Amino acid sequence: MEERVHAAVRDTADEIDTMEIRGAATIAEAAAHALRRQATASDADTPEAFKSELRAAARTLYETRPTAVSLPNALRYVLRGMSNTTVEGLRQNVVESADEFCDRLERAQADLGQVGANRLRDGDTIMTHCHSTDALACVEAAVKQGKHIEAIVKETRPRNQGHITAQELHEMGVPVTLVVDSAARRYLNDVDHVLVGADAVAADGSVINKIGTSGLAVNARDRGTPIMVAAQTLKLHPDTLTGHTVDIEMRDTEEILDADTLAELGNPTVRNPAFDVTPPRYVDAIVTERGQFPPESIVILMRELFGEGTTEPWAEP
Numbered sequence: 001m002e003e004r005v006h007a008a009v010r011d012t013a014d015e016i017d018t019m020e021i022r023g024a025a026t027i028a029e030a031a032a033h034a035l036r037r038q039a040t041a042s043d044a045d046t047p048e049a050f051k052s053e054l055r056a057a058a059r060t061l062y063e064t065r066p067t068a069v070s071l072p073n074a075l076r077y078v079l080r081g082m083s084n085t086t087v088e089g090l091r092q093n094v095v096e097s098a099d100e101f102c103d104r105l106e107r108a109q110a111d112l113g114q115v116g117a118n119r120l121r122d123g124d125t126i127m128t129h130c131h132s133t134d135a136l137a138c139v140e141a142a143v144k145q146g147k148h149i150e151a152i153v154k155e156t157r158p159r160n161q162g163h164i165t166a167q168e169l170h171e172m173g174v175p176v177t178l179v180v181d182s183a184a185r186r187y188l189n190d191v192d193h194v195l196v197g198a199d200a201v202a203a204d205g206s207v208i209n210k211i212g213t214s215g216l217a218v219n220a221r222d223r224g225t226p227i228m229v230a231a232q233t234l235k236l237h238p239d240t241l242t243g244h245t246v247d248i249e250m251r252d253t254e255e256i257l258d259a260d261t262l263a264e265l266g267n268p269t270v271r272n273p274a275f276d277v278t279p280p281r282y283v284d285a286i287v288t289e290r291g292q293f294p295p296e297s298i299v300i301l302m303r304e305l306f307g308e309g310t311t312e313p314w315a316e317p
């Protein structure tokens, strides 16, 4: 099966796995591009062989990282387009679906940005965690509306994605203060909104995002600081409609400590969960391209978009 998966798809899968490609929306876009590449390069001679190849490619991409639901949602969107009965027709289906998916993703982020920007006032200071293109779209739109926004950016150990956020905010002209994660509570007094992204949103309104989000949200609630989650509908997790929970990725402990340092410390057990779950009571608004929702009502939008649930992206229709 593996040999039918194009090398470019395997490269994309490796890059997602090692986080050279990261961030829920960016992963989804890369996966759609990879399926498109599989389709254009395929020399399958029957429609069945073509579909089977595409499903194998989807599975390879899916098996990289388990938490960001944008990945299976992207794979499902592209594969669902395979309706033709000839190889050429199917190839065209995949190319069109992948292109349409990427267009929709870009538009959704721009629309979401407008909604999020409306929540921000001129002179506001935000606090961010990790790096989220959905969250930054809100800031960018607010800045374009002429609002002055400042940011306190958490570095986000162990991979320091906060550095990317700091750089991108700087490029937007937003003054940035970078703090270590443990300084967040100290600085919440100076903050008008906590603004984060999401890797998945569950049917009960729980937000699955970078590890440290839930602690930040609890502290923000304690201080009365509103917590805004920027998550286009691609982040809504259809399996949670039928009671499934979201798998939290455990990453390599080398991201935290190298083997030598670990040995010097007497080889303690090290855990490196990439994400945590913020219960809905700590979230004020989930901002999507379909408007803003209190977390408890996101299930209504999910039922509208997914019905009662979905199959695996590579399952036979």
Ligand SMILES: O=P(O)(O)OC[C@H]1O[C@H](OP(=O)(O)O)[C@H](O)[C@@H]1O
Binding pocket: 022, 023, 024, 025, 026, 129, 130, 131, 132, 133, 134, 135, 161, 196, 197, 198, 199, 209, 210, 274
């Ligand atoms: O889709 P956008 O908003 O860009 O990113 C959403 C989320 O993806 C990231 O995960 P990672 O860095 O891939 O582990 C962060 O948790 C971020 O909040």
